[in-house]
Structures are given as structure tokens and as C-alpha cells.
Amino acid sequence: MTTQAAAVLDAPPLGTTMRALVKGSAAPGAQIREVPVPQPGPGEILVKVLAASVCGTDVHIERWDPWAQENFGPPPMIFGHEMAGIVVARGPGATRIPLGELIAAETHWVDWTCYQCRTGRAHICQNNRTLGVKVPGAFAQYVVMPEVNAWVSDRLTPEIAALQEPLGNAVHAAFVEEVAGQTALVTGCGPIGLMSIGVLKIAGARSVFATDINPERLAMATQMGANLALDARDDVVARLKAETDGNGVDIVLEMSGSAAALHQGLAAVTNGGRVSLMGTHAVPATLDLSQEVIFKGIRIYGITGRRLWDTWYRTTALLEEGLDISPVITHRLPLGDYAKAFDLVASGHAGKIVLLPQEEA
Amino acid sequence: MTTQAAAVLDAPPLGTTMRALVKGSAAPGAQIREVPVPQPGPGEILVKVLAASVCGTDVHIERWDPWAQENFGPPPMIFGHEMAGIVVARGPGATRIPLGELIAAETHWVDWTCYQCRTGRAHICQNNRTLGVKVPGAFAQYVVMPEVNAWVSDRLTPEIAALQEPLGNAVHAAFVEEVAGQTALVTGCGPIGLMSIGVLKIAGARSVFATDINPERLAMATQMGANLALDARDDVVARLKAETDGNGVDIVLEMSGSAAALHQGLAAVTNGGRVSLMGTHAVPATLDLSQEVIFKGIRIYGITGRRLWDTWYRTTALLEEGLDISPVITHRLPLGDYAKAFDLVASGHAGKIVLLPQEEA
Amino acid sequence: MTTQAAAVLDAPPLGTTMRALVKGSAAPGAQIREVPVPQPGPGEILVKVLAASVCGTDVHIERWDPWAQENFGPPPMIFGHEMAGIVVARGPGATRIPLGELIAAETHWVDWTCYQCRTGRAHICQNNRTLGVKVPGAFAQYVVMPEVNAWVSDRLTPEIAALQEPLGNAVHAAFVEEVAGQTALVTGCGPIGLMSIGVLKIAGARSVFATDINPERLAMATQMGANLALDARDDVVARLKAETDGNGVDIVLEMSGSAAALHQGLAAVTNGGRVSLMGTHAVPATLDLSQEVIFKGIRIYGITGRRLWDTWYRTTALLEEGLDISPVITHRLPLGDYAKAFDLVASGHAGKIVLLPQEEA
């Protein structure tokens, strides 16, 4: 707490500039720039960013793929959204969170007034704007956000606090229904898939199976507690039936965005089981709805974001109980090494990479 | 009750034959044959069939399409499954239901011992055999069934009792979540779609919208209580958004088995809404899972059969409260007119057709 | 809409006074006083009150019973909370609801930041302050409220709009679980009990039974659609078992606050059924928990307030579908006739009484 309290003194004087990673134009690439520190408006806070981890979305933005072209910005704009930092200034009306507190960001700026926001479903607000996608992001020394989006995380380290955002996706996907005593399959062992293995295990899942085609990731799956980590190119369905008295698994968490993985999950899930779809599909998937969904009587959940704030309470609780997601972090780099970070993520030879905006490259 | 009690006297002497509609061989067509009245074994009852309605499945069997080739029989076998009749004899151990009682059939012969059957999900039993598909059916003057599959329906007419089976599909699809005060879209106005409109209305849905491309069916949808019956080729999504303060509908019941209808339903459903898939898809459907499911945070339910016996209790209750599904019945024909019945169903110029096995053609 | 739009012109000039019903001191009684029209602060709106109905709570406050002594005020303070009116002025930052709109009040001023408010349970906020109990109320020509507490009700009449608050209690109590096809008992036919009968009926309950000891109220229960309205001093349990094939009822809504009624409800509910407790108990109740709760495997729900805003959406939807609660309103009186209103409520010879603050007595 001493270091965090000291951080209050770091509130930058008006007119100060900061280092930030900017998507400068509607083209591939990104640049470190020196830009003005933003000022918090009414209901907003200014946060000194201590950790900002890299999401696949950030790579899409940097590479400027069709999704980014349609959804980002417009440039020039800072990107990055998974973050944690210290509150160093508060705009008018922002009084809930004390200065010096370590917070993480719920990255969905929602309108709080639409049908969804008013019925407990703010995570699918009709007018959501995402940090670092539609509003200036957190790959920077400072970021401004609505105070309501800040989640106090004072019992966590900054890097774990930052990871609560993707971990929350895993928690959301896992807990749409109960977990204890159930068998589960996680398809896709990227960072969220890996974290969801830990989530399932700490919540008392009977067995957790994981698939991927990347041996490094399968090794990490085992490290996260998977009972069995299987190469998705093998006969996964037969193996899982054998492991489950012929019934198939109760739970599938689809974290890959791959149609092949989804078909495997649908074949492996027991009649009446449930499937959470979290991995983003870049292309349409073709499903035999009668055989794969209807006659099996299964439930499919589309998962995006985190429930406000049920998921956050639970995510923090699991971390405080002892959920250890640190094996998922494979690299910690200064913000200036962003290009290396994006290349590592794109190559599949990394788990989660945490960028450190306060460190010199 | 007088007529039903009298029926007990109709228990046929041993060795009697009966009229039945038989799928005689692995080829298109079917024949009326005179066959022995079956005898009830242990735990079984013999039922005199008073009404047997025609399902799309029966047409598939008669036409001998690929689904039928894979799933039926083998021939020769009587088909037909939606039925009601009078218990006229009981095998050893069948003591629950008195002789003379009007019953309908739960058409899934389940094993009661698999994982699903032992966890409240017998409707998706791993070893289900369906009446008239895997075991001899009810397009006959008599049928034998396990007593446990008989649902006492003594306050209903035979034809309405028989329709509880497909009505139960509609009830199952509608009540996977609550209905009252919610807006709903039914895509596909075949008999089950039409009945589901009535179900939604009696359960307090705020508005029920229905789509089809068949004007006769749209007229029936209105008759069943739809607030709005729309041609699916029009801009249904825009219209439904306009009717729902821009939010879209809370509930979609997909009853058509058409990918186009499903896409419309997924576009029309509000973020966080729910979709029941009941209509059988003859061919795979291609979905943009990210946009249509994941980012909308919706829930999709595969629906088959009826929950044993929650759905049956509810179905009977709704009928007794006043749910009127009789407009769905457009034809009542002697069993011998089966060919006409199948042609009518295949043509789309019919709602539900009830065959009467006790009447001469 | 013409009259409502015209109301905008009615925004009172600064310094205007208004007629209001004030609890003047910590003693029985209340007084009509001329007091300053309040001014809306940041995020607040000023509402011209068109209808304000009388709740049992208001009688407690006027009579100054122990509950009121502990919970009200302190005096002097205006009371009254069930209300509807026109937005005539908006404080800074209150921009969501246009001037001239008819609104009703969610009467719980919650803090939006506690554990409950942040997990979809704001109706049981740890720091709730209730309109007309802890903050100045609505028995007045004008009232100020947070804009967030206003529920747009532009398709309703003012008196029905005002009644959404207690109707919402009934809706909340009824829909903690599903209703369609279920049998239900409502114990206590005060206004909320009566409205809950209508709610259950429109939501497809199979049978709705009602009990009270007041014949006027039993007559109103029948008018609201109860299948059977029974004197609670008769053998209600035997009668309900007989009406439900010996099973007992699926649902009990306890609306009386009477231990005797609760015992009857617990005896009448089927094993595994559910009981909503809504009626306030002035004295402790003695329960045989083993026999009445545990061995029956039932669920008991404590019900207070309305879920924000799920209950409001549903309440408005049911009214728009055709739920008619107007038979519950037995009197409409000018605000000045408050004493008569309170006496009528206390005597049990009234349903709901609507006070009209804009009318001269």
C-alpha cells in the first residue's frame, strides 16, 4: 500500500505529456507517440497505468484486419484495454474511489439506460463502446475512464488485476450454469482457455479436458490443472466418451473460434449438456443443427464481456481464494516493445503478455 | 365417460386382426393391411386407438426420404405416433391406469437407466426408441405400449388428447424460460408453430409475432392469436424492431427448420434474448456465430420431445385452462384416407390432420 | 398527450407554494399545509403529481404506530409514495426524460454502489431510503425525485401508472418462478393480493384460489378472476387438496401478514412448491419448520420492493396486454379528504384509494 499511496504524488501537472501507443492511420502498424495526458471530466478518473496486457483484439487493430477496419476508432487513437493502475486524479462527481487505489477496468463503456442495461444485462448494452476500440485506450502511461468502470483491486498485483478482464470472460463462460462435480471440455488453450481451466478446477469440476493443436499450449493446459490435454487432431470425441462412462462431457467452453473445435465440442457434449461460445469466429460456421443441437437437447450460450458486476465479484473472489493464473503470463515487456509483443501473440508462442507503460523500453 | 367405459367391452378376443397402416418395404409408399392385434406384455397396455394425427415425420416415412431410410423400422412395420385411445387390456404388472381410461402416448420409449434418464432428462435418453419409428406405431386400430408411457387424458376429447404430443413440443420450446410480459416471434406456422402461438398467448406474452411464407398459415396464425402475422419475405426484422421500441423480441421459437427463418430470428432477438430451436433442419445451416450469437449474448436451446412429465402436466393444464388448439385441426379422415392426408400435409394446404382408425374409409 | 404536453406550462415559478399532506410531529395525525414547491437538484426532476394512492404504510405513518416511530422522517415531512405525474422541470444532468412525460415513481432511493446494487439486487439496497418514509413524499402537488427513479408510463392513465408500484410488488412476488399452468393460492385480498390474482390469471395460472375473512374482499377477488374465493376460517386446506387432485397448490402468495394465513398456505402448498412472503408481519410467527418447510422441501421467498427494472418492464407489459386492475380502485378523492381515505383503508371497507393532489377538496 505504501507504493500505491505514494503514487498519488505522481498525478501529472496540467499540460504534461505521456508515452502512448497510437494507431496513427487506417493502415497496418502502430506508433509510440508523446501525447497530452488526458483530463478526467465529470464522473471520470485519471489512472496511471501500471500494467496493460495484450489481447488478440489488439493484434487485429495493429494488423488492421477487416474487423478492425470496421470497428476501430477512427484513427489516430490510442488502443489497448486490459489494464490496471492507480487512481491519480478525479473529475467532478467522481468520489467513490479514493486516490491511490489500484483499480482494473471494466472495458465496456455502457449507456446504463438501454433495455439491456436496465435489466441486468449491461454487458450486452445496445450502445456499448469498448475501451481502446471506440474510445482512447490504455496502452499509455495514463488513461481516463468513467469512475463507474473502475474495479477496486487493492489485494492484487497490477498484472493480475489487469488480467481480471479476460479472466472475467472465462468466469462468465464457465458459470452460466453450475460447475461442481461436472465434467468439462475446454476447446482452445489461448490465454482465456487456459484461465478457464483454472476456473473450472477451483470450482470443483470433476474432470477438465482441454484441446488445442499447439503443443506449447497443451503443456500450459496441463500446468493450469487440466486432467487431460489432447491434440485436437486426434480422436478427441472417442477419448472423452471413454473418460466419461460413455456419456460425454457436461460442459463445453469453446475458446478457439474454430469451427472444427466447435464440432468436436458438440459431438463430445452429453445430451442435455451446455456449451459456452466465447472464441470469436472470423468466418461463418456450418452446423448440422438437427444432429448437433436439436436432437441432443443442448443449450448454447453466446458469451461476451463480463456481467456487471456479478462476474467481477466472482473473479476477484476466485483469485483471493487461490486461483493462480500467473502461469498464463509468459512475457512482461516495456510498452516500447509492443511490436515484439504483437508478433509473439500472432505466432502462438506466447501465453499472456503484459506491457508495462511506466518502464522504458 | 359412458362411451369410454363402454369401450372396455371392445377388448378384442385373442387372435383377432385389425386394420393398420404399414410401411411394407424399404421404398416409397404404405399400405393398409389386416394384421394381428398385438398383445400387451409385462408392464404394457393395449390401447384402442380413437385418434391418430399426422406428423411431418410420418410423411418422411411414407415418402422414404434419407432420414426415414436411416431411422425407420426396419419395414415391414406399422407407423404413426401422435395418438389417443382407450385402455382395453393390461399386461402383467400394468396396474396404474384403469381399463376404459382415455390416454395419450408419450412417444419416446426411454430406457429409464441412462445418465439422462436418471437426471431429469429422459426426453433425450441415450437409447430412446420412438413409437412408429423404431417400434410398431399407432396408425392402427390397436397399439401396445408401456403403461409408463400412457398419459391419462380423461378430461379431453380423443383428438385433442392425441395432439398433446406435438403441443407438448410447443410447450417445451416455449417454457425453457419464462414467457409472461415478454415479446415473442414464432418462425414457421406449421401445426407446432401455430400451437405455440396459442401457448404464448395464454401464458401472458406481451406480443406474439409470427412468420411464414404460406398465406393460409399466416391466416391461421392470426386465428390462433398472433398480434401480427408477417410474410417472411418482407423486412421482418425492421418491422419487429419498430414494434418493440427498437429492442427486438425477447423470445424466438424457431419452428420451420429453415436457415433463412433462423437468421431472421437471430437478427430479431434482443441482446441477451433466447431462441428455441425446434424445427428440424434437413440441411446444415451456416451461421455467423460471432455476430448472430456471441456478441448478442443470447441463449439457444435445442428442443426435442417433451420433459417427462413436467411438460405433460403443463400441457394438460393449459388445455384445461382454455387453450384452444382446435383451429389447428383442418381435417379429420378415416385411416384409409391416409394417402390424401399425406398429400395434404406435403402440399402445405393443411394444418393438423387427424386420422380415425375406428372409422371405415 | 395533449393534456400532458400542456402540463409543461404548469411548471411553477420559483418561490411558488403548494398544498401537501405533512406529518407535522411525532404523534398521531397529519395536516394539509402550504409549503414551498421543492427544486430539483443535480440529476433530479420536479414532478406535478396527478395521482397518489394510499398504501397501508401511509396509515401506519398517520396513526404513528411503533413501526412509523422507528422508521419515519423525522417529522415534519410530507409522506405518500405511490404516485404518478408529469415531469415539469429538470435539474442539471437530468436529460433522459422529456418534459411533459407521465412518469411513475420507483419509490426506493437506492445507493447504486453497495454489493446488492452492483449485483442486480438494488431493491434490497443496504442503504435504501424510501419516498415518503425517509425522504419527502408525494402526497403533494409537486415532488422532487432522482430522474433515475422515474418510470415513463406514457401509455397509462395517471391512476393506473401510480398503482404500478404496489402492482409491481405483486408481479415480483408472482414471478420469482414460473406461473403458467400452475395452481396458486393468494392469502389475503387487500389491494396487492387482489392485483396478484389478476397477474396470475393473465400469466396462465391453471387455477387461482384466494382467501380472506372479509366478504367484500372475497367478492373483489372473484371480480379479479379468482377461480375460488374462500373464507379463511373454513377448512381451506381440505378444499384446496380436493381441487388439486390431492396434491395441493404449486404456488402460495402470502399477502396478509397473518401467521394463520401463512400456516394455511404452508399446509396447502404441494411438496416442493414455492411460497412468496410479501405481507408484512407485525408480530413474530411461530413455525414448525420441520413439518411445514423442511420435510416438504419447499422454497420460501422474502419479497420486498420491485426488481430494478425487470419488474417494471413486466408490470407495464402486463398492463399493456390487458391486465385490468381498475376493479381494485374503489375510491378517488381530493388530497384534502385524506382523513376519510385513511379511515376507509383502516376499516377494510376499501380497495385502493387514489388521492388527487391537483383537485380541491
Add this chain to the structure above:
Amino acid sequence: MTTQAAAVLDAPPLGTTMRALVKGSAAPGAQIREVPVPQPGPGEILVKVLAASVCGTDVHIERWDPWAQENFGPPPMIFGHEMAGIVVARGPGATRIPLGELIAAETHWVDWTCYQCRTGRAHICQNNRTLGVKVPGAFAQYVVMPEVNAWVSDRLTPEIAALQEPLGNAVHAAFVEEVAGQTALVTGCGPIGLMSIGVLKIAGARSVFATDINPERLAMATQMGANLALDARDDVVARLKAETDGNGVDIVLEMSGSAAALHQGLAAVTNGGRVSLMGTHAVPATLDLSQEVIFKGIRIYGITGRRLWDTWYRTTALLEEGLDISPVITHRLPLGDYAKAFDLVASGHAGKIVLLPQEEA
């Protein structure tokens, strides 16, 4: 499996007698008697009892308290119900479970035909008869039971298999709603309370608090994993608020049957939390329903028995995952030492006691 297979040879010849603990007459006491080995009828199996643990109910029967006088027998009858053993003979139609298999008993003989049994609630069957209470029990070398009541437990030891019955109570009570990431209070650290601590921990509860007034039991609570074991005579509520950021606990499992413990639980539970009532109350409890239940918006679940068979699947799964309930077993005694066992249970100086019917005293 070798020893179990060998057990098949133990099937006793017709006319053999066995040692059994019999409640001989309607008075305190019990006797070891030599009685005929029972024969399995249709659908029944004969089981050689390897372990039979002592439940509080057995002490009530032995002491012949008012509950026993009303519910037991009639005498003379063998009692005892928590059991595991080897299938040694099968009656006609009992074909599911092979001879030689280790099974535990679901102790509720239900009718499978009532409203509850047909809607997934067989544990609260209207015509339940409990093993060792209404039908001859398992404190004997052999017992006959319906095959449907036998739960195959071939991966467990006999004593742990027997304990699945009371453990199932704990599992049932814990999982009426989700557990992971939630704070919980267990009131009463008898065997079921102690086991529920283990259940909550393995299912990812954030913190598990336990209360009792018996220091031996509090020590066992800590051994079972309780984060904090508190003397119920201290200010438990203040302490729990302090431990939960002032919110109170999310979950209360009331396992004591004490009104004082229940009041503490109701005070400690957070608004909108949930309370499972499992401990049997010998005398009525007086509750301030308004303050303790209604205004807090909580849910109360009456818990009895085990859901068939969801609870059994989950119970076995948790044991196979590593749930260790062995610390709860404090004594293992030959059946002949029954008097010592009952005295130990009555004195509170024991956890679970397992009787061994095959061993000589």
C-alpha cells in the same frame, strides 16, 4: 474387485439366519437378534451389508422419542439406513446391477407415480417410506431393497459409500444454488454440517465459516477446511460482517435444528442471500418474518433427502475428485457395540460412527 467378486459366493442359502439390530417393542431400547435372511422379491436385490453408519434418527428410534413413536415401524423391526454392501442375490426382473457390485442405498422408497415423483422431485414423494423407519432396515448382515434404490459405488470403500447418504444431504443443501466464489456459513457441526464444509470448499466457496457450541466439533470443522470456526455463543454476526466487507454471507446452511442458530444465520446472511434449512427442529421456532426474511429479500430452501439422482451423481463425483470426508468418521464398531455407538452420538463426543455388521463384537 477381487474381494467383491468373491463376495458373490457369500449369498446365503435359503433358510439361513443373520444377526440384526431390532427395535423389539414400542419402548426404549433395541436388541441384537438372530432373524431369517430376507429374500428379494420382484425388482429387488439382496445386499450383504459391509458398513452401516449411525444417524441421529437411529438414536431417536432407539430412545423411542415422540418422533419415533409417531413414525417408526411398527415394532418389531430392524432399523438403520445409511449403508453400503455387496449385491449377493437378485429377485425376478432385477437385472441392472451385477452380482458382486458394491452399492449404497438411496434410503427413500418412493412410489414413482405421484405428482412429485413424476416432476423430478421424487425426494419429496407423497408416499415415501424410509429404509429402517417404515421398512426393515440395514443394521443387519443382509438387507433387501428395490434395485432402483441401489447406487453403484464400486470406486469407493464401503464406509465412504455408506456415508454418501448423509453426504448427499449436505450436497443437496449446498447446491440449491451456485457456490463458487461465495461466502458461506454452516451452523451446526454435526456430521452433515462437517461434511458440508468439505463440500463448500471443494466447490470453490470463497470463505466457509462454521459455528457450534461444542469445541470438539469446532476443531473438526477446522480440520474439514473451515476458514473460521466460531463458538455460537460469541458475537458471530459482528464477526462475519467484519469478515465480509460488511455485507454478510451469501450462503447459510442451517444444520443444527436450533432456533438460535437459525436467527444467527438469518442475521448474518446478506440481503438477497439464501438459506438452506436441513437440521430438524424438534420444537417450533419463532421468527420475525418481516425483519429476518421479507425485508432482506432472502430465499429459504427446505432440504430433505437427496435429488434422484442428480445429487448422487454429484456426490460421487466430488468424492472421486478428492473430497475427503474421512475425518468425520471417528469410530468404527462391530454391530454388537450398538449401545456404545448410540451413547456416543447422543453425548456429542463423536463424529460419524460406522457399524460393521459382518464383524463379531
